Amino acid sequence: MAVITVERKPLTFLERTYLPQIAGGLATTFKHLIAPKKTLEYPEQRPAIPPGYRGVPTLVRDPNGREKCVSCQLCEFVCPPKAIRITPGEISADQTDRAHVEKAPQAFDIDMLRCIYCGLCQEVCPEEAIFLQNQYSMSGYTRAEMVNHKDKLYELGGTLPDQHYKWDQKKNAQDHGNAH
């Protein structure tokens, strides 16, 4: 590539007095002085969360209000900072339509002091039961408060649309035979 020599012009007399530049600078700052402010005043105004944001991990229910987690513990094993602790349990006897699911978490704790919001739990979950959603602000006065238990996780997670109804399809296939 050819080298282009740019001639550096000596400063003019006016430039050496600084004054035109100072006046220009003052005009610029005055424009900003009266311009509308750009600050987002946080507690009152909240930022728009972009899609794909990785907030606090939560457990979700399917649109029928049933819990999706089957306590396979994949998230517990994949979690790099070991923030997730699951105690597997049985499905209670009164949920007859879900007896074939076999397992559900008895306890599901996520220690938010350990969590690094990496999203591996969401990625690894075969049941699409754990999601990192939009909540970005977690605070508490004690270490115990910073551990999200199962109830809290479901409360934060709510219900997300389900495209598969995996366990309903399995039950259908079992009862009526495979359509194919």
Next chain:
Amino acid sequence: MFDFFFQLHPVIQGLAKGLAVIMVIFPIAGACSMAERKVAAWIQDRPGPNRAIVPWVAWIPFFGKFLQRLGIFHVMADGGKMLFKEDSLPGHVNKFYFILAPIVAMIPALTTVTAVPFGAYFDSAGKVITLGLAPLDIGMLAVFAVSSLGVYSAILAGWASNSKYPFLGSVRASAQLISYELSMTLAVLPVFLWVNAPGLPGTMSFGRVVEFQSQPGFLGGMWFGFLMPLSAFIFLVALFAETNRQPFDTVESESDLVGSFHTEYGAFKWGLFFVAEYSHMIVGSGVFMLLFGGGWNPLPWVSLAMAVDWLGAILPFAHAPLFVGVLSIAIFLGKTLAMIFFFMWVRWTLPRFRYDQVMKIGWQKMLPLSIANLLFYAIAIAVLQK
């Protein structure tokens, strides 16, 4: 109405007047620190401090919210913080001079106020009486003499701190002050050459300067800022340098000197330096407005007397000395505050000059310019006033 006041002992009168002025200067200095934060924020597209509020003000429906957004109560929060935080005394300092320095900073800052008149009224004979703590005949000299003492506080603080950065800062402060004091004095001389016209008693008082800016006619009503723009400009630049404001705040340059001479100070002692700096700014702005901005005259070619006459057509009490006095003080304060706003505006616009640039501008540019300016006006005045 105020006869009882004039019957008091002169010392008590003086004390009362002095206290009254201090009661005005201190809140203004406090408000300036707040205004500085607000102006900085606005220039940077931020709303600035706007959260603190006193509970019972929050009950006022609309106005309370407005005051909160304006950040008025952060002044109290700042002041309270400065008063109540631990006033630590580092172990390695010279304790006597370390404590003396902020006090020495306050003394010239408040003493200069005595020589600066801040208003005027007309007595029954129509004669102008200036309002001020001490209507000195040597006004300008007194201000120059006392205000340059302010550098001693920087030197004392820097030396007593027993630490490198404060020491370097105080050396810079003294060098900078000496460099710009010269051109400042020389820039003011044409004004006093003009004011001391042949046939008048010689004086250095501000009253005469303002009187000359409130005469009838095109040349008489002209403020000295228009008549001697170069003088005004040199004085302004030197004022920025003397008060250690941006772009000449090499004395305090955080990036190379931490906090300069007040690095080791905290709490109320630091606050005293801060108030002293703002008092210097207020007095400096006031002097600039007296010399080049027409003092208490509302507009160029519109003197206070004319304004009062116009107001007299609407308001029956416009000629009362009390009203004229308050009006003139309000006009003068307004101008001074506008000037302080200009200081802040410049501060958040310009980057800091390097130390060598400060010295170069001071000695190689400002000083020759002010000497040339003085010679030009000396000859011009000699021709005009012959």
